[in-house]
Amino acid sequence: MDAGIEREKRTKADLTKALNESFAYCDKQYAAMTDSGGTPIVKFDAGGEGARVPVQMPRLTVLAFHTAHAFEHYGNLVTYMRLMGIVPPSSEPPFGAYKPPQ
DSSP: OOTTHHHHOOSHHHHHHHHHHHHHHHHHHHHTOOTGGGOSEEEEEESSTTOOEEEEEEHHHHHHHHHHHHHHHHHHHHHHHHHTTOOOGGGSOOTTOOOOOO
């Protein structure tokens, strides 16, 4: 995916397309992961926007970082949703789950 996509894409349709493409790319990377595929050392740009530095680490570590980073963003989204009175879908009980009487 291109860096700075949030500055390049302006419409909901463009952002949705870019997000779907990024999910497809990541799904492909995770699906292809094997024990031996996780060991090669790869370059990874670590750090925040404007302060990134290239570091080298095993490919599996990069994917693990990606997973943790995605959960951090999801945590932020959940906070904003709850502030707006929205129950995040991941917090909804599964269909048919027991609900105690009120």
